[in-house]
C-alpha cells in the first residue's frame with residue numbers, strides 16, 4: 419500500500435526497510451515511525467490524516483467512575499431465517515409495554531426503545547440478523563450489549579443459528595436464547611437445548627450459565643419473561659454511561675427524505691444529545707435541527723441508550739459510523755472534510771488499475787494527465803482509424819496515449835503491458851484469449867471490446883468527460 423502511494427516498486431520499499439534494519443514482508447503493517455522514515459527515503463513527507471482525526475476525537479475528556487450512572491441495554495436479535503426474528507421485534511414494538519402509553523410504535527426507524535417496567539428500558543436494533551451486526555462491527559461500532567438468538571423449537575440449530583452464535587461470541591456479546599414457536603404442536607424446546615448442550619452451550623435449565631426462554635413471538639407468550647431476562651443480564655453487565663456530557667454514539671441508518679432532507683437514526687451511547695448540537699457523523703456534519711423518537715414525537719434531548727431520528731446532517735452517513743458532538747462547529751466541519759477526502763483517496767487507491775469509469779473521477783480530482791490505451795483490432799485499417807480518432811480526443815488536461823496497437827487477439831502480453839503501465843485495453847472486433855482473460859481478472863486490468871468504431875470513441879470521450887455510466 420505504501421509502495422503504491424509513492425508509486426514505487428514493493429521490493430524497493432522492502433529493501434528500504436531492510437536498510438533501516440527492519441525485516442518485513444509484503445503484507446506486514448508498518449508503524450507510523452517506519453512509514454515516515456521510508457517515505458523520507460523516497461523523498462516523500464508522510465502525513466497521517468486518519469490518525470489526526472482519531473487523536474482529535476481521543477482528546478475529548480474521559481469520564482471518571484463518579485460521572486457514570488446505569489444505562490439501558492442495547493439488544494440485537496439474531497438467528498436463522500424464518501425462526502421468528504422479525505416476529506419477535508414486531509411483537510415487542512407493537513406491544514403496549516409501558517402502561518398508559520397509547521398505541522405502539524408504528525414506523526420503522528431502525529431502532530426503538532421500550533419501557534419494560536417503570537424506569538427500566540431496553541433499546542432494540544430493529545434490523546435483525548448477524549450480517550447487519552457484523553457490518554456495523556467492521557466499521558468499528560460497538561453498539562450491541564446483548565444478543566437474543568432466536569431458535570425455532572419446531573426446527574433445530576441451523577447454519578445461520580451457528581453463525582449468529584459465532585458472531586456474538588467473536589464480539590464478546592453475551593447471548594440469551596429465545597426458543598420460539600412453542601405454540602406449535604411440533605415444538606420441542608428440550609431438543610433444541612440438548613443440541614445447544616452438545617455444542618457446549620449450556621442453558622440455565624441444563625445447569626449452565628446461558629439464559630434461555632421458551633416463547634411464542636406470534637402470540638407474545640413469555641415475551642415479558644424474555645425481556646426480564648434481558649434486564650437481568652444487563653444488571654450483571656453493569657452498563658453505565660455519563661448523561662452529563664456531549665453526546666456520542668453510532669449511526670443506525672440514514673436516508674434522504676424528500677421533504678425533510680437527510681434523516682439519520684442514531685443510537686446515543688454516551689452523553690446527552692440536544693437540538694442545536696453540532697455533530698460529526700462519519701464524514702458528514704451538521705447542526706441537529708430536530709429530533710424525533712421512535713413514535714415520531716419531537717424530543718429536545720436524548721440520553722444514553724436512546725435511539726433518535728435526527729434532521730440536519732449535510733448527507734447520509736453509513737450505518738456503523740460513529741458520531742460525536744463538537745462544541746466548535748468549525749472543527750466538526752473540517753474533520754468531516756478531511757474524512758471524506760481520505761475516503762475518496764482510498765477508493766481510488768484500492769483500485770489496482772485504471773478503468774474507463776475511474777478516469778472521469780480522477781480528472782475531477784485533477785490528478786490525471788495521461789490515458790494509456792492498448793488497442794487491438796481485426797484489420798489494419800480499423801486499428802489505424804481508431805488510433806487517429808482516439809488520439810484526437812487529447813485535450814490540454816489529458817493526453818490520450820496509444821501505448822501499443824496491433825492486429826490480432828488480445829493476448830497475455832497485452833494484459834501484462836496494460837498492468838505494468840496502468841492502461842486500458844480496447845479490442846475492436848477481437849476478444850481476449852482464455853489466458854489473457856484470466857490474467858486480466860487477476861491483474862484487474864480492464865478490457866473493453868467493441869464492434870462499432872463510434873461506440874469505442876464515444877466511451878473514451880465520455881470517460882474523459884467523467885460521464886461514462888458504469889459498465890454492468
Ligand code: GDP
Pocket residue numbers: 497498499500501502503504505506546598599600601602633634635636637
Ligand atoms: P425471521 O426470518 O427470523 O425474521 O422470521 P419471521 O419473524 O419472519 O417468521 C417466519 C415465519 O414464522 C412467519 O410466518 C411467522 O408468522 C412465523 N412465526 C414466527 N414466530 C412464530 C411463533 O411463535 N409461532 C408460530 N406458530 N409461528 C411463528
